[in-house]
Amino acid sequence: MTRSRRLPVADSDILAIRRASRIVGTRIAAVCAAVVAVVILAVFVYILSEISPSELFERVPDTDNLQVSAVKLLRAAMILGVALILLAGVMSWLVTRRAVQPLGEVLRIQRAFVADASHELRTPLAVLDARLQILQRALPSGDPSTAVVAELRSDAKDLIHIVNELLESAEIGGAAMQDTGIVDVLAAVDVAVQSMALIAVKKHITIALDAPDPGSARMPASSMTRCVVALLDNAVRFAPSGSVITVHVAVTKKTVSVTVRDHGPGIQGIDPARVFDRFAHSGAPVDGGGNARTGFGIGLSLVREIAVRYGGSVDVVDSSAAGTEIGLTFPRAKQI
Template sequence: MNRSKRFVVDSDALAIRRASRVVGTRIAIACAVVVVVVIVAVFVYILSEISPGELFEPVTDTDNLQVSAVKLLRAAAVLGVALIVLAGVLSWQVTHRAVQPLGEVLRIQRAFVADASHELRTPLAVLDARLQILQRTLPANDPSSSVVAELRSDAKDLIHIVNDLLESAEIGGAAVQHAVVVDLVAAVAAAAQSMALIAVDKRVTIELNAPQPAPVRVPASSITRCVVALLDNAVRFAPRDSAITVSVAVTKKTVAVTVRDQGPGIHGIDPARIFDRFAHSAPPEAGGDESRTGFGIGLSLVREIVVRYGGSVHVVDSTAAGTAICLTVPRAKSA
């Protein structure tokens, strides 16, 4: 009997927690450095005021309150450690509270995208239906048939984009671990075959390097869509007469898919931010094609899907010689 394990994964929440940890750690380190500098200054001052022989001498004057140098240094060290720990706790609390409004903004943004997508789906579906009726009623030799066909194609593209936006807005909720083990290589091969038909127009070849099967618990359709998105991005920026390589690497715990092109690299944006929602890089250079070639799915949705199934996606490198993006998902255990 197959069972689906439900868990909550939200890439926005993960990003916020990661940012909170980074900021909190930096504040704690800065405070710790200040405390250490002060304690070291106290140590240096005490040691400069007494001779080495007096450092361990017992205190014999009981009329006045006196403390030996060793005890004073020990107290300073304990106080320093306590202050460092306190700085770490306070910095974590402050940063955690500071990023909460950001989480609310992202939640509102996701809700707006979902609501807008829902509102657009119906009129676009009606538009496509009317264009389909018009296309069927036109004679075969009608000169406007090609224009109507192009309008239908544009309407379908808009529908795909709206569906992708809706999926991106809704996918951050409860996730389901796929119960069926699938071969990731087969899904990647299907994506490469689909995009090869489009890449041929630019005389770009897609080479698949997958020496062994790769069992994963991710729907094959999701894998195909993600790889299509990565290949779409690579084809868009790849120069003519170049090659795009798709490599599949299998380890004991993970399966990684790396898509590498020979384009000009990522410009105008931090490579780590290309998976953010609504993020765009600068126009391609060195022969890249600025037009979109894929099926409407964006890199942000790739991250949403991969994170949903316990994986990750990141830019391996991006230079003038090309860009490599790696998608990693957990490997399924053998039955």
């Protein structure tokens, strides 16, 4: 028996804005702290220069000089300095957060535009694919146009796939979080492996699943499967023919991780940390790995959207000439 609960809404764009505001606020606060520290140091030096060493720790060194203890005065200056530093930090955070609010609104508008445009494109693309299918079936056997029509259908399917990913990315980032149950990670991963195995076999690529221990996470099974399918799709695209792609599921006390390892040429032409950015593209594959479609496109960005939404993360664990390994990690959920 499982018990669902409402999870906090998370969005990678919002988290990026918050992270940027924290960085900017921290830097402003550091500069303010440095200025305050210099002022306090100047006060210390001035006070010490006005008091002889023998009078420094006297309660009232000289009635004609100071009426308070120098130590108390220095302590008060330190307390005031710390208070000013904290105030500078809070004010910097508030000002920075307000300054980046327009950026958040721009990202929201961008996401809404992508969703609307995707909706508008889905119908004409579906009609185009249907008409190409009718044309393909109507062509007589041996017609020289058969190959061209087949390529047109393939291109139409690619466009439909891209539009669907755009729409899914926009909907995942903008929709409110709903209550969700606990998913059997191994079962969801196995569905993805079985689905992509049908595509990988065309390139003579084998997908091996290594899952010694069962694990669970609090998220929809479809979302977990979608993430693994996207990672496998990327691996199949770049893996050379005849190679093996390994999917490993590891379970700890607190996390469940899924890693996908291929033996392609590695990530080229882009910083590995940026492959999860929306519309990021890599360099051309070499040594027989991959195909003409070399962009990371939206698939990996969608994986990050889902991972962040359910409290997880996705990272490039390793990328070299020996291949690429991408790891997907989620908090482990306990069966109740």
